Amino acid sequence: MELNKTVGKSISRLEGKLKVTGAAKYAAEYKVDDLLHGYVVSSPVTKGKITKIDTSRAMAIPGVIEVLSHENRPKLAWFDLQYMDMDAPPGTVFKPLYDENILYNGQPIALVVARDFETARYASAQIDFEFEEEIFQTCLEDNLDKARPAKKGFATALKPPPPPPTGEFETAFANAAVKVESEFQHGTEHHNPIELFATTTVYEGKGKLTIYDKTQGTINNQLFVANIFGLRYKNVRVLAPFVGGAFGSGLRPQYQLFLCVMAALHLKQNVRVVLDRKQMFSFSHRPPAIQKMRFASDMNGRLTALGHEVVAETSNFEDYTEPTASWSHRLYPAPNTLFKHKIVPLDVYTPMDMRAPGGSTALHAIECTMDELSYKLKIDPLELRLINYSDVDQASKKPYTSKALRECYLQAAEKFGWKDRNPEPRSMKRGNKLVGYGMATGIWDAYQFPARVQLMMNSDGLLVVNNATTDIGTGTLTVMTQIAADELGLSLENVDFRYGDSKKPFSMFQGGSAITSSTGVAIVVAARALRKKLLKKAAEMNSSPFKKAGDEDVFFESGNMHLKKDPAVMISLKDIIAFNKGIPIKTTNMGKPHMLKLRKYSLATHSASFVEVEVDQDVGTVTVTRAVTAVAAGKIINPKTARSQILGSMIWGVSKALHEETIMDAKLGKYMNANLGEYHIPVHADIGELDVIFADEKDELINELGTKGVGEIGLVGMPAAISNAIFHATGKRIYKLPIHFDELI
Amino acid sequence: MGLKPQNLHKEPILNCSVTFKINGEERNVSIQPWVSLLDCLRDHLNLTGTKKGCDHGQCGACTVLCDGKRILSCLTLAVMKDGAEITSVEGIAKGDDLHPIQQAFIDHDAFQCGYCTPGQICSAIGLLNEGKAGSREEVKELMSGNLCRCGANVGIIDAIMQVKDGGSYE
Numbered sequence: 001m002e003l004n005k006t007v008g009k010s011i012s013r014l015e016g017k018l019k020v021t022g023a024a025k026y027a028a029e030y031k032v033d034d035l036l037h038g039y040v041v042s043s044p045v046t047k048g049k050i051t052k053i054d055t056s057r058a059m060a061i062p063g064v065i066e067v068l069s070h071e072n073r074p075k076l077a078w079f080d081l082q083y084m085d086m087d088a089p090p091g092t093v094f095k096p097l098y099d100e101n102i103l104y105n106g107q108p109i110a111l112v113v114a115r116d117f118e119t120a121r122y123a124s125a126q127i128d129f130e131f132e133e134e135i136f137q138t139c140l141e142d143n144l145d146k147a148r149p150a151k152k153g154f155a156t157a158l159k160p161p162p163p164p165p166t167g168e169f170e171t172a173f174a175n176a177a178v179k180v181e182s183e184f185q186h187g188t189e190h191h192n193p194i195e196l197f198a199t200t201t202v203y204e205g206k207g208k209l210t211i212y213d214k215t216q217g218t219i220n221n222q223l224f225v226a227n228i229f230g231l232r233y234k235n236v237r238v239l240a241p242f243v244g245g246a247f248g249s250g251l252r253p254q255y256q257l258f259l260c261v262m263a264a265l266h267l268k269q270n271v272r273v274v275l276d277r278k279q280m281f282s283f284s285h286r287p288p289a290i291q292k293m294r295f296a297s298d299m300n301g302r303l304t305a306l307g308h309e310v311v312a313e314t315s316n317f318e319d320y321t322e323p324t325a326s327w328s329h330r331l332y333p334a335p336n337t338l339f340k341h342k343i344v345p346l347d348v349y350t351p352m353d354m355r356a357p358g359g360s361t362a363l364h365a366i367e368c369t370m371d372e373l374s375y376k377l378k379i380d381p382l383e384l385r386l387i388n389y390s391d392v393d394q395a396s397k398k399p400y401t402s403k404a405l406r407e408c409y410l411q412a413a414e415k416f417g418w419k420d421r422n423p424e425p426r427s428m429k430r431g432n433k434l435v436g437y438g439m440a441t442g443i444w445d446a447y448q449f450p451a452r453v454q455l456m457m458n459s460d461g462l463l464v465v466n467n468a469t470t471d472i473g474t475g476t477l478t479v480m481t482q483i484a485a486d487e488l489g490l491s492l493e494n495v496d497f498r499y500g501d502s503k504k505p506f507s508m509f510q511g512g513s514a515i516t517s518s519t520g521v522a523i524v525v526a527a528r529a530l531r532k533k534l535l536k537k538a539a540e541m542n543s544s545p546f547k548k549a550g551d552e553d554v555f556f557e558s559g560n561m562h563l564k565k566d567p568a569v570m571i572s573l574k575d576i577i578a579f580n581k582g583i584p585i586k587t588t589n590m591g592k593p594h595m596l597k598l599r600k601y602s603l604a605t606h607s608a609s610f611v612e613v614e615v616d617q618d619v620g621t622v623t624v625t626r627a628v629t630a631v632a633a634g635k636i637i638n639p640k641t642a643r644s645q646i647l648g649s650m651i652w653g654v655s656k657a658l659h660e661e662t663i664m665d666a667k668l669g670k671y672m673n674a675n676l677g678e679y680h681i682p683v684h685a686d687i688g689e690l691d692v693i694f695a696d697e698k699d700e701l702i703n704e705l706g707t708k709g710v711g712e713i714g715l716v717g718m719p720a721a722i723s724n725a726i727f728h729a730t731g732k733r734i735y736k737l738p739i740h741f742d743e744l745i
Numbered sequence: 746m747g748l749k750p751q752n753l754h755k756e757p758i759l760n761c762s763v764t765f766k767i768n769g770e771e772r773n774v775s776i777q778p779w780v781s782l783l784d785c786l787r788d789h790l791n792l793t794g795t796k797k798g799c800d801h802g803q804c805g806a807c808t809v810l811c812d813g814k815r816i817l818s819c820l821t822l823a824v825m826k827d828g829a830e831i832t833s834v835e836g837i838a839k840g841d842d843l844h845p846i847q848q849a850f851i852d853h854d855a856f857q858c859g860y861c862t863p864g865q866i867c868s869a870i871g872l873l874n875e876g877k878a879g880s881r882e883e884v885k886e887l888m889s890g891n892l893c894r895c896g897a898n899v900g901i902i903d904a905i906m907q908v909k910d911g912g913s914y915e
Contacts, residue, residue: 648857
């Protein structure tokens with residue numbers, strides 16, 4: 001009965017051909033008649049007021065249709081609540097072109113609409129603004145006195161503040177046998193998907209819009225547009241079948257969507273707005289953070305105290321937080337703990353979730369501190385992790401539904417060759433290069449959101465699967481097709497997963513590595529219902545051999561339903577639909593986490609990363625020559641696409657440790673490297689040999705599929721593993737990311 | 746904001762007639778001289794396979810082949826290429842038969858979101874045409890003008906190496 005199963009097999013991406021031939025259409029690529037082009041004007045001022053706008057020169061340019069600003073924009077929704085999206089932090093949502101106030105540098109202050117892109121872009125530089133500038137603060141380090149806990153709100157449910165202290169942290173730390181105290185600094189990072197944020201709005205008339213948008217949440221953006229512009233939900237359709245990367249930046253509706261829809265409704269025409277690369281730095285980023293770490297242990301390496309205090313940036317209008325301070329206790333037992341998370345509001349846009357938000361920042365500090373502790377104790381870094389290993393999440397005192405982290409450590413160490421490491425820093429060399437080995441642990445939440453799926457069995461034997469989720473490049477189309485095919489015993493060709501459309505049944509935004517478990521489980525639940533309906537229909541046939549069969553008495557294979565006790569007795573699904581007069585048999589069902597059962601457990605994915613670096617002795621340049629990451633994430637539906645997720649996030653780890661950083665000039669209050677030439681991400685030449693291992697982890701508790709999600713876990717351990725390898729190579733501990741060559745000379 | 750440059754023009758800019766051979770087909774467009782080859786392909790010829798990632802030559806997503814050489818179409822004005830032979834990603838496959846590089850990209854899962862992919866593919870074919878790259882390290886170096894934010898780098902280089910060494914590339 002397991003003959004033709006596809007789950008667990010390496011299947012190439014089903015949309016592959018569309019992507020390699022250029023046929024896949026992204027938000028700015030739909031051919032629409034009589035299309036107008038919008039170009040956003042960004043504020044050159046960081047804080048203050050617009051006192052005058054003169055658009056006469058721009059409006060005089062042939063081809064310019066309209067310049068929209070706060071002075072002449074159409075009337076809009078008034079209440080903040082109407083601007084809320086599913087990922088809005090507590091506070092007041094930013095409302096583009098709302099009034100004369102400038103809240104941050106690069107804020108959209110006008111939209112030029114013209115007949116063609118070039119004219120709109122040219123005219124955007126021909127508007128005369130006068131500003132009244134105010135004093136601003138954009139530097140985290142200079143404003144630490146303003147640090148305060150975040151306000152609580154809707155988003156707090158997914159991002160709880162750290163747990164209260166346990167034991168007597170200060171006393172325990174002061175009297176500890178061995179301790180490490182250090183401070184870590186992380187700069188701003190921007191998501192920078194290669195596709196520019198873009199929206200194409202098709203004005204259908206009668207209050208109806210079809211919107212092609214770059215987003216991770218079609219329904220999130222549908223509700224946002226309908227609420228603000230007072231349209232009926234059913235009249236707003238948001239489509240995003242292909243998304244050119246997002247990494248968190250598409251979790252909230254971005255301002256180009258708002259401006260594009262506003263212009264389309266105002267002009268009653270089709271409009272496209274595409275941001276430029278500089279404008280991609282004008283909304284959402286990973287916030288800069290300062291982390292104070294204080295870890296202590298006894299002489300045998302058993303942790304006695306864990307202190308992790310975080311101060312991070314937010315905007316002056318929303319309290320963004322990410323789970324940062326509490327991770328160490330989810331990994332390591334210690335009787336005395338102190339965890340704090342504070343934020344400093346500054347004159348910047350609100351930060352936003354960026355791949356492994358909080359986790360990738362926190363685990364860098366945690367796992368570098370563990371490495372430092374291992375050197376003080378003269379215990380191998382891997383051994384120190386094993387001494388403090390626990391199957392119970394110490395923060396919640398709940399056991400994990402599954403945790404194959406030990407297997408990750410051992411398998412990755414073996415494959416990497418950790419045993420060949422001489423622990424002495426600067427002891428290993430290759431020509432002019434210092435060689436270092438470093439390792440670190442990763443942990444990430446295993447989320448599942450409620451999702452609805454419609455399954456429809458058609459007369460031609462095609463199973464249509466409908467859900468509103470996007471596929472941001474993770475392999476969602478392929479993975480969902482595999483799950484549905486197996487559930488109904490069909491080949492992949494006989495399943496059509498239709499997605500990226502707000503008209504389809506509900507999906508949350510595609511974030512938190514959650515969609516495989518969310519939409520996937522909904523498919524399993526709906527398939528159960530569909531099989532029941534198909535059996536019921538088959539039993540209605542004259543002298544049907546299925547008359548007395550219950551759900552457990554049949555199985556589905558190769559497009560047929562069989563009796564288990566006599567597999568030769570079968571009927572094709574096509575024949576069942578034919579008997580139903582050719583009318584498709586369908587069902588819509590909800591999949592949701594089993595909250596009652598799961599309340600007693602902690603849910604997480606784990607990883608172990610081992611890294612080799614070479615550091616040039618003369619010029620300090622660092623190369624990650626090879627890395628192995630082992631991941632425990634439950635069942636892997638498609639090892640091929642899952643491996644790519646881990647490889648991609650390992651490269652994000654290389655980037656975070658060595659390359660990417662948005663530089664703020666606090667005197668000007670603006671980012672100085674808002675382009676892909678100076679915002680460095682790894683190029684092909686920066687990438688060494690990377691290996692991925694999936695540890696066997698059977699999880700029968702977590703959900704119907706046993707899946708945990710793989711979108712982020714591969715990033716979490718890498719920055720610390722790289723930093724630790726650099727210490728091993730050079731004897732230098734660098735507490736600030738990215739690590740630059742000048743610090744190593 | 747004290748600087749107030751005069752408008753460069755009050756009248757519509759005159760269109761120019763430009764003829765290229767695109768993906769084997771002769772195409773004539775009437776186009777303004779400030780239109781980049783990238784925008785010409787995407788907005789005027791509806792060939793949206795060529796991607797815009799930065800619009801100033803930093804990401805490589807807009808790479809196309811011009812007379813067999815890889816160029817950045819965002820840094821090229823369409824009028825500069827009158828009479829040229831352009832191949833965009835839409836012209837790489839022969840009908841339904843994928844080019845070996847395209848098939849190798851699928852086999853090696855050399856993309857995730859797919860947005861940088863057309864540029865990577867055109868760049869890879871240009872690289873093979875140049876015949877300069879021998880080792881894997883050289884291929885990595887000479888492909889480094891094409892950024893991939895999903896981090897599909899390993900698959901991309903694996904795919905190119907397979908075609909380069911496998912002899913399946915003509």
